[in-house]
Amino acid sequence: MQIKYKTIESFNNLKVFNKINLKLPLDKQIDTVGKLPPIPNYEKHLMIIDKNDDSNNWMQGWGSRLEMNDSWPYNLVGLFKNEINKYKKNGVMTSVVKLKQSTDVFTEIRGNPTNDSALIYVIPDMKLYTIRNDESTAVEFIKYVIKDLKVSEQLHFQDYLKKGGLKTPTVTKADSIVGVTKRFEGRKLTNDWILVCGHNERDCRCGYLAPLLVDEYMKFDKRSNIGIISHVSGHKFAGNVIHYKYEPSKNSMDSFWFGRVLPPMVHSLVENLKNNIVIKNVFRGSKELREPPCQKQ
Template identity: 35%
Template sequence: MLRIRIITLHQRALFHRGFERVSLPELHSATQQDQTICYCQKLNSRLPSATDHLDPQIKLPHRAPNYNKHVLLISPGDRCAQPWKVAWNHNLDTNVNRPYNAISKLRSHLGNSPGILINAVHLQNDFVPSPKEDDELIHFFVIPDMKLYRIKETDLEEFASFLDEGALQTPKLSFKDYLSGQAKVPQPSHQVRHKNLTKFQGETFLRDWSLVCGHYNRDAKCGEVGPDIIKAFQEEQLFPENNLAIISHIGGHVFAGNVIFYKLFNGGNTQNKLDSLWFGKIYPHNLRLLCESLEDGKIIDELYRGGLSIN
């Protein structure tokens, strides 16, 4: 039994970089359990109702979502703005205000194309430029392209075809199915794809990303703990060279705080290779341990939601 436990804890995750799966050290576990209870009690007192409360005892499922592109609509405004609390309604797919109405339009043009996530983000540093409030162009950052695209609203249909690589793909299990625990396979779209897609060039920004869920109107837990995590990133200078942003709902708000890391892997190839790592039950006091472990090539099992490699 002991031998099996050791093998399980030291298996190497199948990413571009060979991360090692480890368990939280007992000393850290006991100390952080006390800190977690204290933090959750304080945060829960700020939440609107008991039904929203953080539950530090909940177990994380190790289920990686299945996708090959992540499209991030960049919210306008400077770092002091709070669109994640003010402008992001419960379901961004129903938002009729610019630029967020582009999300439902883009998703509609994509049809049943699998493997493309769409979220809004609010940048917390300046490595990628943010649009102005009155900007006529919609700013999308696409991973793993690692490019910023400035799109006219009238070009959204062509941009959707560009994202879908101009052709139909074999249906896969969608991210929506992953979140709902279903195994439904979407049917292929019969939409005619555009062929002239060369105008979408984009501007390249090769940096890792740290994305923190803070979608308040979707779930108050994320809306409260998200900014606390952002503050910890900034004050403790954790991954200071990463693009840092608050992201809209990514599923699993019961596991708040939720953090996604995109880590570029330089394998001597011009194609961008990234490791996508999803974590839950992240709080300001355990964020440093998580980040330092990742720097050492280790994934802490108790905080790990799942992940995948992307080209």
């Protein structure tokens, strides 16, 4: 993935930041000067699609820590984390996404009642999976999804969120994944994605800014799946956005992470990314995600 860098001085507009900070509590001001955090070193991203009929349930339905939420399908975050830790396949990012715009996933949501099943989109599989509301099925699913990943000693994504990805965890022996016989077919979907962190119960800065950013993105991009995603670190900067661009020649997803994104910046970000140009002022990092070769267990 070849990236070009560009600096736009107007992206450092303190007047816009100050105007937003006036809307926020004094102890929750957006950090306008600190260094943006790096992105996690991940190989797969599991996105649990929030099918709740309430379009604003992301404001008060996720809880501060999703791995502690015992309501379906949010409880999958904790279940997946346990299985991923067990097998040391820690290069896996697990999130919940509330879609606001979609040309393909909304059809699947309408056909799957909320409590009967969960929809999970996996990158770089580029597949939308449907799994039953059943713990044993969920365990089989996560084992199926991670079985070909190498054993990793890096932080699990949920721990990266707590520790900032700076500490090395204690290494323990990984269990082997055996007996994975069930196949989950999934539906191939290759749309681009734009994900704006809006984990309000984790941090009100993201909760305030996310809907403003989503509205702007929906003005300038009518084709991508656009949604609000749970915590992806760096909430003190707010305006955390992940762009996923599908690359058909490689059958891969290119990820571009940004922080401190404000509504007036959105149009420039969208237009520049069409040519793989990133705005350096707000760029956190990028990664090409491809399906790994099969690994022997």
